[in-house]
Amino acid sequence: MQYSTYIALPTTTVIEALVRALESAAKYNPNDVVQPAAILWTDHDSQWQPIIPQLRRLMPQLLTLGEYAPEHRTGPAIWLRSVVDRALENVEISQETTPIVYLPGISRQELRAVQECPDHLKPLVELQYRGVCWTQKNGKDWTVEAFLVSEEGGLGLNVARDAATRRAMLGALAELATTSLERLRGKYLEAEDFDKLFSDDPAKDLLLWLSDSEMVKSGWKEGRWNAFKSRCKTDFKFDPDKDGELVAAELLGKQEGAWARVWERFAEAPALYPGVPELLGKAMPDDLFVELSSWPQKNEEQEVVLRQALLNLEKETPAAACEQILALEKTHGERRHWVWAKLDLAPLANALAPLAFLAERTSSKLGGGSVSDMAKQYVDEAWEVDAAALSAMAAVKSSVDVQALCKALNAIYRPWLESAAEHLQALVEKEPLPGYDGQGLEDILVDSGGLIFFADGLRFDVSQRLAERMRAKGWSVTLSTRWAGLPTVTATAKPAVSPVTRDIKGLDLGEDFLPATADGGQPLTTDRFRKLLAAAGYPYLGSDEAGDPSGRAWTENGELDKLGHALQGKLVGRIEEQVELLIERIQCLLDTGWREIRIVTDHGWLWLPGGLPKVDLPKYLTASRWARCAAIKGGSKVEVPTVQWHWNSDERVAVAPGIACFGAGNEYAHGGLSLQESLIPVIRVTAGEAVGKTAAKVVDVSWAGLRCRVQIEAVQLGLFVDLRTKVNDPSSSISKVRSADSKGTASLLVIDEELEGMSAAVVVLDASGYVITKQSTIIGGED
Structure with a gap:
């Protein structure tokens, strides 16, 4: 059973894609920045104005600059500023929603030029610093044409660039907005295609x-x-x-x-x-x-019935609960194909798909005669159980639905989770996991041109989601596993997946499970760790640094673990966002020229909404006590399992039995011994087959008007350079293909002046027309 095939995916129209693009502009990392005060949408030519009434029905947070008409959420700048600051009681926008301020007839440049900005706009000027602007990569307004054709932030459609097509496109915007993207993709859209949208409907x-x-x-x-x-x-x-x-x-x-x-x-x-x-x-x-x-009330009646049935599952045995869920799936599964599921009015019916998958898969326990047998079963398919549990909870939002899902997951997922953890712990008593000397670093180390990318708390099932997304982008992805250092906390486990493990040793366990430098025995602080990396030829790259792709490096990204501790069970609502952020960072690194990226992590985590069980461990027996592990005080004996410390096998660490914690109220925790915490992914990524065929790198792109001068570095002659709006589509070329001379230079001319300011890509081709490398650019250059 593949539960994902049962989830109804709505057909996306142009206007729905526009809504998503606008809302995505407000995405932010809460650990680094505060929520944007507003999204400013400038539109110098007022091209988007015909569909603002349609947008307003989809986006109640949309505000418009204009004559005072609060019933249409339209008003002058001072009124807009008051609404954004939540100073008006009669205009409500929730604190979780970022207001979108549409500014027809206003360009981004007008707001940026503070001194020259017209007085009637000045109340909005400050918002560009507290908020964000929805603009193209080059900072210019999103025109309708740019949004339709751009692959970076737009729809990537193939649209003719002649004046007649532009007129027809703008004239048909209201009709175009409600057109399905499926009807537009794969076509060369010309004036006639837009005119046809006016046909009788x-x-x-x-x-x-x-x-x-x-x-x-x-x-x-x-x-x-x-x-x-x-x-x-x-x-x-x-x-x-x-x-x-x-x-x-x-x-x-x-x-x-x-x-x-x-x-x-x-x-x-x-x-x-x-x-x-x-x-x-x-x-x-x-x-x-x-x-x-x-009829919506029929759907709501069924949601109420389903909610009560899920709440009643806590009274059932695991086997009976599984049978009940499969029966509920037969009754309610069809509602995922009803229109109400597209409107997010059938969240429990949507959650039933992964729940039914769980009911089938958790009916048998995860076993194995050895640690390696158990790991193989998990990697082959058992990880899908964890992924399904997350998917089920991600389908619901209201507190009453969350409560129902908690009951269901505790009825069928928790027993499976406990059984697996207890079985692994029993196996480890006879066969300890590989420690400092038990597994090499061959899967982690990289050669020149390679980078190690550390993602904190990248659990195996989430890594599968990440790998799937990367493969969809055409990248070459290989996923393997290794065992995390014990206990599965960052202080111990992060240096264990670094290229400097031989420069680190374990002395006394201490209270924080922190090893020391081999040379000097000093605690492995962040600063000392980075110095060891640099000395080993892996300089540390900040989150916005690209480094030198001809060498090697170490970088870090991702907030899964931090968010898990902060949000606990609600982490599920942020996982997709974190995967997106990882993809964006990896894309930037590959675009810079890194040939290979190894994604490593320190540990996974246990997650159970409603709370992981609690087990007692007296404080007087421990030097420190964390959620799932504890440092034993002196020669104290504890009544819970113990494991060897990764950095010194003579030191023992207490771990909570099964999936329990040494404290109450934990829905997210790690530090103990379970497959979810201890079996961690290692992902090798390259940018597809182009890597290694012919080495080439774009080192400079400069513009003089609409003429583009490109400088490349290559190991061979006979390469060609082109300018395209779609990297792998020769028909999207906007200049004549030119061969690079003996010095690696080429000059390209864009004839169509209307393209100035749009995003494009410089692509380098071999003699067969294969794209070797690319470099994003703005036609005519940046402002």
């Missing part, structure tokens, strides 16, 4: 009218309204004036005859018609044979 018109009848009727000219009424009478046997919205909603919900096409259109992108669900809720007929999927 009665289903969409009917849905727009149903969603907001007064606004639509007042916005349409009399001729269009009369044509619409005539079409409704002919095609849908319905009179908008005489029958009204409720009758139309009932006909829509029945999905009969021509109305079935209208329902399909609604189901394709229901968020575009926010008024329709409320109408359907009012219009449900009293009919024993009503189509259940059409």
